[in-house]
Amino acid sequence: MNANAAIGAKVKELRTQKKYTLKQLSEACGLSIGFLSQFERGISSIALDSLEKLANVLEVPLSVLFEESRGPVTKDPVIHRIDLQPSKVSAQIYQYLLKKPDTEFAMLPRIFALMPLEDDKELPEMYAHDGEEFVYILEGVVTFFLEDGQYVLYPGDSIHIHSYQRHNWMNRTTRVAKILTVNTPNPLQSNAAEKGIS
Secondary structure (H helix, E strand, C coil), X not given: CCHHHHHHHHHHHHHHHCCCCHHXXXXXXXXXXXXXXXXXXXXXXXXXXXXXXXXXXXXXXXXXXXXXCCCCCCCCCCCXXXXXXXXXXXXXXXXXXXXXXXXXXXXXXXXXXXXXXXXXXXXXXXXXXCCEEEEEEEECCEEEEEXXXXXXEXXXXXXXXXXCCCEEEECCCCCCEEEEEEEECCCCCHHHHHHXXX
């Protein structure tokens, strides 16, 4: 079972426990019935902010949705490329989680695909949170914003920051860029989720 299917199965399990219909869940979280049905069957991927809405409606910490549903627990620690499924973060950003849904590690590794921006003159919204963040450029050219500075990073370049520094990144080119990021603490763990770390 891939990560999307496992998370979808967990949502269905929690929804059933609360005796919610798909329609009731749809009305409470603002996602369509058709999308929720496909997601529960592992057909569609889902963005992290939408998962947070589901967690709030189902009254569980976000990390619970990444716990494996009842059944055999896999001992395979490998994340296979074929199992990676993108989830939409925004119109220009897709993410791939590089962790098993049933593991609680202190780090969260992800790959982000950054689409070219329609308006590369507009500066991104800066954000800050607890912990540390490591970014490695896999493909393309990425502009990294850190406090009042801007850094242009090429494939093989990396940056490691304290996440309390205001930061963000964007793709100002005409080609897709890919970056590997590692966050600590893991924002998907229950204690981080409760503090609003993202």
